[in-house]
Amino acid sequence: MAILAFFLVHWYASLFTQSFFQHRYAAHKMFTMSRLWERVFFVFTYLCQGSSFLSPRAYALLHRMHHAYSDTERDPHSPHYSSNAFLMMWKTRAIYHDVLYGRSAVAERFRHGDYPEWTTLDTFGNKWYSRVGWGIFYILFYVQFATAWWQYLLLPIHFSMGAVHGAIVNWSGHKYGYQNFDNHDKSRNSLFFDFLTGGELFQNNHHKLPSRVNFGVKWWELDPIYPVIWTLDKLTVIRLRPDSLPRPAPAA
Template sequence: MAILVFFLAHWYLSLFTQSFFQHRYAAHRMFSMHRYWEKVFFVLTYLWQGSSYLSPRAYALLHRLHHAYSDTERDPHSPHYSANAFLMMWKTRTVYHDVLYGRSRAAERFAQGDYPEWRGLDEFGNKWYSRVAWGVFYILFYVQFATAWWQYLLLPIHFTMGAVHGAIVNWSGHKYGYQNFDNHDKSRNSLFFDFLTGGELFQNNHHKLPSRANFGVKWWELDPTYPVIWTLDKLRVIRLRKDGAQLLR
């Protein structure tokens, strides 16, 4: 039971920080927040993503590249230019490191935009010893609480949690499902209720309305992350952009 709780907690907490902080805040600036809260969510992102921590700045530039060149050869993670999801995410990893270490000329086009930055935490979170330390922590937790051998098969997902989320969203969200809009790309809405990836699989909606905080458009399309965003806005932890909070009429 402890292993299942730990796995689900890691899955959804890591997913939330990627969707809320790195995607909707860093990449798209759907809302604003005080620097204090920005630092709080930076720390939570590092703690909850652990060994698969991604720099919000590098994530933002990488994701802006994706929107600019969606489903073309210049897209850093289109499933239509890779033989399988593993090769797609290896390509993404390569581009991410180029962006992170200032080697991507394409990303410089988007570097003038607003994005959160904490160089010290980003450098530390991307060091090999930080990732290894988190991996050791996960292993020790399993040694202490695992009750069956098969539970150890979950460990590789812990080690690469962020990449697993990215692979599901980018592969499925641009290959399978339905379209509400013609975005001149191959983005799809894969699920009616996206409990698995926190609303991120409403890719067709998102590519049409990239500043909209609620990824669901139809009444039956439920984005689980949006109620959290709405609540944080009411609590004045964040401030939703006027255009980002609008519903389609």
């Protein structure tokens, strides 16, 4: 029971920080927050993602590239230019490191707008000793609480949690499901209620309306992270931008 609880907490905490802080805030600036709250969520993101921590700055630039070149050869993670999800993940990893360390000339085009930067934490979170340290923590937790050998098979997911989430969203969200809009790419909505990836599998909706904070468009498309964002706005922790608020969707 402890192992299952730990896995689920890590899965959804990492998922939330990637969707809320790195995707909707860093990449798309759907809302604003104070410097203090930005630092709080920066640290929270590092703690939740652990060994798979992604720099919010590099994530933002990489994601803006994805929108600009969606499902073309220049897309950093289109499933239509990789034979399997693992090769797509490896390709994305290489491009991410080029962006992170300033080796990507293409990424420089997408520095418009701002994004959260904290050089010290960014650098530390991407060091090998940070990733190995988190990996040792996960292993020791399993040694202490695992009750069956098969539970150790979950460890590789812990080690690369953020990459696993990204692979699911980009592989499934650009191959399987239905389309509400013709976006001139292959984006799809894979689930009616996206409990698995926190609304991120409404890719077709998101590529049509990239500034819209609620990824669900139809009344039956439920984005579970949107109510959390709505609540944080009401508590004045964040401030939603007017152009991010849900409004009637354009015709398909």
